[in-house]
Amino acid sequence: MYNDYPSRLLEQAVEALNSLPGIGRRTALRLALHMLRQPEDSVRRFSESIRSFREGVKHCKVCHNISDTDTCDICADSHRDQTTLCVVQNVQDVMAIENTRQYHGLYHVLGGIISPMDGIGPADLTIDQLVQRVAEGGVKEVIMALSSTTDGETTRFFISRKLEPYGITLSAIASGISVGEELEYTDEVTLGRSILNRVKLN
């Protein structure tokens, strides 16, 4: 549907929006027409903020997180525990962990996860750079905060093997029942894991 656009400019804007993941042509058209109802200035600012983000944003040369500067704010913060690295898949995961306010060490952003199905191997990630960071010394613990999926486990296993020679503590975030979750509705694999990984109370 919507084959004939009344305007080439509209068609190009719709095609641009439609190229974004999860945005179909109908939604793209709705978004474009929404923009037409906004002040020209605000759409110009929209367009400009996308362009300057894409052109200006960097990856931190230490942890590979997204940053406006060569070294990100977290890596540059001398109050943070420099001896602990938390390995995560992507930026969203850094943000999610930061939001917990429970972690005060540094990060290492892999930029993805080993996924043979998607053709993503260790060389596509920043694993070599992680090994390099550990090899340089000063790191006492590496916490792997990866998704509890097959790909996550594979990646965790691969990284563990790579880091083993350095004699540091390797850990992984706990898996178990969610806080506030009813036991009755917890899936059995998670429940089983939560029993195996039980925490001593005394």
Add this chain to the structure above:
Amino acid sequence: MYNDYPSRLLEQAVEALNSLPGIGRRTALRLALHMLRQPEDSVRRFSESIRSFREGVKHCKVCHNISDTDTCDICADSHRDQTTLCVVQNVQDVMAIENTRQYHGLYHVLGGIISPMDGIGPADLTIDQLVQRVAEGGVKEVIMALSSTTDGETTRFFISRKLEPYGITLSAIASGISVGEELEYTDEVTLGRSILNRVKLN
């Protein structure tokens, strides 16, 4: 969630995307990070196509549809029936009707629908311009192709009253069961309407 962005540029891009209707912060973040994985050139083209659309697109001075030129392609097409106007709410409706390939007259785009709940009155729409077009002569029929909602009916009624003095044919698109629809699952109001508006076969 996601309160602390690791980059101001990222935050601005997320805020821009988040300002679009139906795009929450999480989706906006996902879209921004998707753009980061695209070539800089393609994101620049994306940004540019949005800006040039907003700055360059016009409304046809005859039918008020979106257009790249002062008069849109439909109004400028002398092969189309100049005596019939189809009144629609917006651009999408023009595109939907064009896609049926069943209509060969001209359009009149209201730019909305009378909606007291949303504070949209006749003066916010192009109703005066429609009356003007009819008053200038040459129009024999006005087909109202408005949604079958209370607001649609109100608008239809209002326009009919305004156009009555000109002695032209006024019509509205038929309402009834959808093609391919099972009678059993048709709502009773639609079904009732389809009986009242039955079509003679002989």
